[in-house]
Amino acid sequence: MKWENAPPVSDFLDIDKRHIWHPFTQHATERDPIVIARAKAASLFDEEGHEILDLISSWWTCIHGHAHPAIVETIAAQAATLEHVMFAGFTHPPAAKLAKALTDVLPGDLNRVFFSDNGSTAVEVAAKLAYQYHRNKGDTARSEFIAFEGGYHGDTLGAMSLGRGSSFFTLFEGLMCRVHPVPYAPTWDGDNAIEQREQDALKALDATLEAHGSKAAALVIEPLMQGAGGIRFCRPEFLRGVAQRARDAGLLVIFDEVATGFGRTGALFACEKAKLVPDVICLSKGLTAGALPMSVTVARDDVYDAFLSDTFDTALAHGHSFTANPLACAVALKSLALFDEENTLARVAAIEARHREQVGLLKQHPRAERPRAMGSMLAFEIAGSEGHYKTADGERLRDWYLNNGLNIRPLGPTVYLMPPYCITDDELTRAYAGLIEGLDTL
Numbered sequence: 463m464k465w466e467n468a469p470p471v472s473d474f475l476d477i478d479k480r481h482i483w484h485p486f487t488q489h490a491t492e493r494d495p496i497v498i499a500r501a502k503a504a505s506l507f508d509e510e511g512h513e514i515l516d517l518i519s520s521w522w523t524c525i526h527g528h529a530h531p532a533i534v535e536t537i538a539a540q541a542a543t544l545e546h547v548m549f550a551g552f553t554h555p556p557a558a559k560l561a562k563a564l565t566d567v568l569p570g571d572l573n574r575v576f577f578s579d580n581g582s583t584a585v586e587v588a589a590k591l592a593y594q595y596h597r598n599k600g601d602t603a604r605s606e607f608i609a610f611e612g613g614y615h616g617d618t619l620g621a622m623s624l625g626r627g628s629s630f631f632t633l634f635e636g637l638m639c640r641v642h643p644v645p646y647a648p649t650w651d652g653d654n655a656i657e658q659r660e661q662d663a664l665k666a667l668d669a670t671l672e673a674h675g676s677k678a679a680a681l682v683i684e685p686l687m688q689g690a691g692g693i694r695f696c697r698p699e700f701l702r703g704v705a706q707r708a709r710d711a712g713l714l715v716i717f718d719e720v721a722t723g724f725g726r727t728g729a730l731f732a733c734e735k736a737k738l739v740p741d742v743i744c745l746s747k748g749l750t751a752g753a754l755p756m757s758v759t760v761a762r763d764d765v766y767d768a769f770l771s772d773t774f775d776t777a778l779a780h781g782h783s784f785t786a787n788p789l790a791c792a793v794a795l796k797s798l799a800l801f802d803e804e805n806t807l808a809r810v811a812a813i814e815a816r817h818r819e820q821v822g823l824l825k826q827h828p829r830a831e832r833p834r835a836m837g838s839m840l841a842f843e844i845a846g847s848e849g850h851y852k853t854a855d856g857e858r859l860r861d862w863y864l865n866n867g868l869n870i871r872p873l874g875p876t877v878y879l880m881p882p883y884c885i886t887d888d889e890l891t892r893a894y895a896g897l898i899e900g901l902d903t904l
């Protein structure tokens with residue numbers, strides 16, 4: 463299936479090219495976007511009906527697949543009842559039910575849900591909250607943060623600062639708040655140097671805490687999997703070592719589960735898989751199954767308690783026009799219910815088993831390095847390919863995959879699959895065959 467020679471069906475592309483500024487896009491060199499007319503389950507369809515398998519769940523969001531009938535019905539029913547109401551001084555059933563459902567499935571006493579609109583704002587809220595938490599408790603020295611090399615937390619100013627170790631945002635360093643990046647300890651199948659790498663990383667964390675710990679409000683980490691930094695997995699042992707050290711130094715521990723939340727790692731949350739309860743957790747993407755934008759920042763009881771007093775000064779001065787939008791809350795509630803109704807985590811386990819077979823095959827491939835799988839994620843690096851975010855090999859592969867009906871978008875040298883959990887066995891077989899065929903063209 464070739465896209466280049468397909469005649470235009472409408473003039474949407476022309477209008478797009480005249481008027482739209484796309485995210486993370488160099489418009490001077492980027493190929494034309496594909497006009498998507500509809501989507502169903504794991505597939506996107508262009509205006510002529512050509513199918514593209516959405517193997518990265520549209521930026522990791524649509525966990526149950528596109529246009530799931532239960533989600534569609536939920537949106538329609540909620541829209542007919544209450545589409546929106548401001549969220550200061552008012553509340554509504556979808557928000558209350560969702561907050562209850564989320565705090566029931568989250569571990570420990572993560573009981574206080576603050577709503578915002580996307581992954582970046584969830585992290586922004588977490589950072590502000592951590593900073594103010596210490597001030598409210600009388601410690602005004604803690605205004606810095608510790609985060610990880612290769613970490614990505616979004617692109618608002620605070621979130622970007624926490625992701626400064628990823629080199630996505632070097633240009634904006636002048637605008638950033640104070641963040642100390644520390645080494646991460648990535649691992650993969652057959653990695654026999656992981657223990658040493660973890661020890662070195664923990665030693666570096668100790669040194670950073672020694673130097674800056676008394677000035678730091680929180681440590682922020684993507685637990686078990688760094689996403690945009692290259693689908694880099696770490697072991698629960700490493701995460702536990704990190705969390706313990708941060709807590710001992712008086713920092714809050716923030717888990718950014720914007721990407722890992724809602725089943726990606728095989729458990730509902732990565733913190734659950736690692737048997738840890740962070741002080742604050744950030745969730746988005748899968749929260750609303752990719753249907754509507756929303757996020758939550760959930761805090762433990764004692765964090766929330768530090769904001770209570772008889773003056774507004776200790777309250778969290780943050781909020782958005784669309785905070786806790788009822789449509790998005792209703793969708794999130796339905797999406798969570800689908801995990802039980804459709805036994806979704808069993809499906810993720812089945813995907814992981816299929817991915818593991820591929821890891822075995824990829825180990826034999828001369829152009830694949832460090833193959834790895836966790837939950838619904840399969841990843842490897844292109845051997846001999848260096849660079850960050852956009853690389854020549856990665857871009858060539860992305861075009862090849864798109865031209866062959868597969869939405870696979872390498873992150874620099876890292877090629878990965880993160881399909882919707884509804885993907886069928888036949889579709890997975892097609893995805894793996896295409897993955898290798900594309901790699902063979904390099």
Ligand SMILES: Cc1ncc(COP(=O)(O)O)c(C=O)c1O
Nearest residue numbers: 580581582614615616689720721
């Ligand atoms: C771990 C993590 N945190 C935060 C974000 C930012 O989310 P958003 O793009 O919705 O602002 C992302 C986005 O990819 C992410 O992967």
